[in-house]
Amino acid sequence: MKKKTIIISSIIILAILANIWILTRPKPLGNINYSAAKPATNNSNILFPGKTGEKIKFSFESDIKSGNLDIELTDSKGNVVYNLGKARKLVTYYTLENTDTYKLSADYSGFTGYFKIKFYSV
Numbered sequence: 001m002k003k004k005t006i007i008i009s010s011i012i013i014l015a016i017l018a019n020i021w022i023l024t025r026p027k028p029l030g031n032i033n034y035s036a037a038k039p040a041t042n043n044s045n046i047l048f049p050g051k052t053g054e055k056i057k058f059s060f061e062s063d064i065k066s067g068n069l070d071i072e073l074t075d076s077k078g079n080v081v082y083n084l085g086k087a088r089k090l091v092t093y094y095t096l097e098n099t100d101t102y103k104l105s106a107d108y109s110g111f112t113g114y115f116k117i118k119f120y121s122v
Helices: 002-024
Strands: 027-050 055-074 080-083 089-095 100-121
Touching: 027 055
Parallel strands: none
Antiparallel strands: 027 100, 055 080, 055 089, 055 100
């Protein structure tokens, strides 16, 4: 009888923990990946709705062989609200100040190499 109670209790606890994890895990908002062997100039962007106080996690990785790469978060009026700067590897957070439609842009010119950006609502 004790064994059965322990097994049932364990299953219930695992189910509760799984539900908590599902409800609190970061929600993917999008990603941008690009690789160029020859110099390229272009822009990649993603629009997403954001709420005041929402925390955004950015995960960025790059290997820039040549050229320029600028990654910025702008609001619907085109104002830069956050600049990811230049880094080979970066995980950073930004808290949105207003409810708005935001755009994450990767602008590159004469670019060779690769970059990956993933961002989540946490």
